[in-house]
Amino acid sequence: MEGRPAATDSTRAVGARGDAAMGAGDGAAPPGLRATGVTPAIESLNLRKTYGQHVAVSGLTLAIAPGEIFGFLGPNGAGKSTVVKMLLGLIFPSGGTARLLGRPIGDAGVKARLGFLPEHFRFHEWLQAGEFLEFHASLYRMPGPRRRQRIGEVLELVGLTSRVKDRLHTFSKGMLQRIGIAQALLNDPEIVFLDEPTSALDPLGRREVRDLIRKLKAQGKTVFLNSHLLSEVEMVCDRVAILDRGRVVRQGLLRDLLGESHEVELQIGNMTPELRQELAGRYRLLRADGVAVTLGVTCRDEIPGIAEAVIRGGGRLYGLTARRFSLEDLFVAVVEGGSER
Amino acid sequence: MVLLLARFTLREAVRKKAVLGGVVLTLVFLLLYGVGTYLAFRDIDHNQFLSGQPAVRRGISGELLLAGLYFVDFIAGLLAIFSSVGTISTEIEQGTLHAIVPKPLRRWEVVIGKWLGFAAMLAIYVVVTTLAAIVIVYFQSGYYPREAGAGLGVMLLHTLLLLSLSMLGTSTLSTVTNGIIVFMLYALALVGGRLEQLGTLIRNQTLIDIGIVTSLIIPSDALWRLTSSMMGAGGLVTGGGIPQPGMFSVTDPPSTWMAVYAAVYAAVALVAATLAFRRRDL
Numbered sequence: 001m002e003g004r005p006a007a008t009d010s011t012r013a014v015g016a017r018g019d020a021a022m023g024a025g026d027g028a029a030p031p032g033l034r035a036t037g038v039t040p041a042i043e044s045l046n047l048r049k050t051y052g053q054h055v056a057v058s059g060l061t062l063a064i065a066p067g068e069i070f071g072f073l074g075p076n077g078a079g080k081s082t083v084v085k086m087l088l089g090l091i092f093p094s095g096g097t098a099r100l101l102g103r104p105i106g107d108a109g110v111k112a113r114l115g116f117l118p119e120h121f122r123f124h125e126w127l128q129a130g131e132f133l134e135f136h137a138s139l140y141r142m143p144g145p146r147r148r149q150r151i152g153e154v155l156e157l158v159g160l161t162s163r164v165k166d167r168l169h170t171f172s173k174g175m176l177q178r179i180g181i182a183q184a185l186l187n188d189p190e191i192v193f194l195d196e197p198t199s200a201l202d203p204l205g206r207r208e209v210r211d212l213i214r215k216l217k218a219q220g221k222t223v224f225l226n227s228h229l230l231s232e233v234e235m236v237c238d239r240v241a242i243l244d245r246g247r248v249v250r251q252g253l254l255r256d257l258l259g260e261s262h263e264v265e266l267q268i269g270n271m272t273p274e275l276r277q278e279l280a281g282r283y284r285l286l287r288a289d290g291v292a293v294t295l296g297v298t299c300r301d302e303i304p305g306i307a308e309a310v311i312r313g314g315g316r317l318y319g320l321t322a323r324r325f326s327l328e329d330l331f332v333a334v335v336e337g338g339s340e341r
Numbered sequence: 342m343v344l345l346l347a348r349f350t351l352r353e354a355v356r357k358k359a360v361l362g363g364v365v366l367t368l369v370f371l372l373l374y375g376v377g378t379y380l381a382f383r384d385i386d387h388n389q390f391l392s393g394q395p396a397v398r399r400g401i402s403g404e405l406l407l408a409g410l411y412f413v414d415f416i417a418g419l420l421a422i423f424s425s426v427g428t429i430s431t432e433i434e435q436g437t438l439h440a441i442v443p444k445p446l447r448r449w450e451v452v453i454g455k456w457l458g459f460a461a462m463l464a465i466y467v468v469v470t471t472l473a474a475i476v477i478v479y480f481q482s483g484y485y486p487r488e489a490g491a492g493l494g495v496m497l498l499h500t501l502l503l504l505s506l507s508m509l510g511t512s513t514l515s516t517v518t519n520g521i522i523v524f525m526l527y528a529l530a531l532v533g534g535r536l537e538q539l540g541t542l543i544r545n546q547t548l549i550d551i552g553i554v555t556s557l558i559i560p561s562d563a564l565w566r567l568t569s570s571m572m573g574a575g576g577l578v579t580g581g582g583i584p585q586p587g588m589f590s591v592t593d594p595p596s597t598w599m600a601v602y603a604a605v606y607a608a609v610a611l612v613a614a615t616l617a618f619r620r621r622d623l
Contacts, residue, residue: 085439085622085623088442088443089442089443090439090442090443090622090623091622091623092620092622108445108446108447109445111443111444111445111446112445114443116439116440116443117440118436118439118440119436120436120439121436121440122435122436122437122439123437123440124353124437126353126356135345135349136440136441136444138345139342139345139441139444139445139446140444140445141342141445180440183440
């Protein structure tokens with residue numbers, strides 16, 4: 001994997017080891033931070049889940065540093081929620097191991113330090129919002145005064161203070177998602193698992209959740225973010241893994257994965273077969289349709305050379321548009337089996 | 342944690358309209374039962390033949406009490422099944438448990454907490470309605486069951502047995518499958534119990550054996566027959582002075598060991614429920 005960073009801090013170290021494990025494929029040595037003296041917030045080694053012949057998750061090896069915002073991506077049915085459920089003890093792995101905060105999954109002491117927003121955020125809707133949070137705070141065994149204080153704080157955080165007496169069945173989907181986020185943060189958790197936390201929110205709500213995630217990072221929390229919304233992930237995550245058909249197909253620091261790669265779209269007159277061959281030989285030819293040619297470059301500094309090559313080859317350059325690769329481009333390329341960038 | 346979950350389950354059950362409906366219908370039943378027994382005893386007291394025979398009057402009183410208790414026992418059984426049939430499986434299907442199980446609690450606490458919540462609700466129902474039926478009959482006829490406390494205990498055991506069985510089903514199966522299986526077992530017990538009584542009456546050992554095997558598979562009707570022997574007056578007394586089994590009384594009740602067997606059965610079902618839920622993917 002290009003651009004692998006030096007292991008100068010814990011996050012980078014995790015990224016590097018995670019990449020190494022990925023590069024080796026399933027069954028690779030576990031990534032981890034123990035060599036650097038840092039206990040990973042989340043780590044798994046060859047985690048597997050099968051249902052009969054169907055492999056839902058295949059040999060997942062991850063290590064996520066404390067304080068990291070980790071984006072877990074994948075198409076529908078890739079196994080993302082299965083992984084989250086295994087890490088939270090909702091379903092049991094068919095093989096492999098996982099640890100949270102250095103302890104095996106299911107450890108009661110660790111569970112007190114986790115927060116979780118489930119994907120479908122279905123709650124007991126006969127409860128009032130305040131009763132709902134009271135119940136969940138009690139599950140954390142929080143003493144009364146602390147419970148009341150935290151309920152007030154999280155309601156304020158998700159903007160539902162005025163709805164404390166309303167029953168959940170009167171809430172919109174977006175409000176249910178907000179109250180779900182509130183229950184996930186009641187215990188001031190060290191690791192927060194958010195499974196599609198913005199799926200029911202409007203653009204303003206999404207921005208609030210992004211800000212909230214950044215705030216959690218500033219507080220040193222680890223956030224495990226499952227999401228389809230790649231632009232959201234791109235805006236907040238330090239590192240991502242892309243899961244496809246139960247296997248991690250790409251993993252790394254976001255800045256390394258996206259790098260400086262650009263897509264350059266050209267409008268060329270007088271295009272000759274020789275010129276096309278010349279461009280395809282020097283750059284990655286992504287698309288060619290009449291006078292429109294799209295090339296991929298790994299570095300912004302390559303862009304002037306493209307213009308020079310067109311002119312030197314006798315072409316007439318009518319337009320040149322450069323666009324940085326987005327996470328969505330990477331996701332589509334990886335999931336659709338696109339070529340390596 | 343168990344008590345927290347029990348309180349939560351109790352609150353949820355009480356807020357459900359099905360339970361509320363059951364309570365309202367039971368109140369209606371008790372009202373009709375009170376009026377019905379009042380009119381029945383007024384007629385008995387005006388009947389020259391019946392009013393002069395205390396044994397006959399006592400037999401009728403016992404039979405009328407058993408009619409009320411049969412209703413209570415039957416409805417409590419239905420409530421036990423239908424209130425708990427999906428308490429875990431439906432919460433898995435809907436995903437409401439997904440926000441609870443990752444919290445710092447153990448899975449067995451979820452099962453036991455829910456069981457305790459339902460058990461408290463059902464116990465209140467059984468005790469209140471049973472005492473109401475006893476009081477109604479007592480004030481009309483002066484009849485009081487010989488073993489009221491033990492009978493009430495067996496009725497509670499019957500309800501908790503069905504609750505434990507339903508908890509085992511909801512911890513392992515889908516809601517619909519559990520509902521069908523537990524209700525079928527309940528019905529099987531009723532039919533098996535009737536066959537055993539018929540076998541006793543006509544001295545047919547095959548029918549008696551069928552009843553015994555059925556009671557071992559699901560001892561719910563056996564518990565009712567034990568209740569009946571404790572709460573009833575030993576049958577109806579006819580002109581010859583020999584007690585005959587009425588519609589709700591039994592002539593050959595099961596041994597009290599059947600209550601012990603049922604208690605062990607319920608405990609095993611509950612432990613099995615916790616073990617099954619401990620390894621279930623949610």
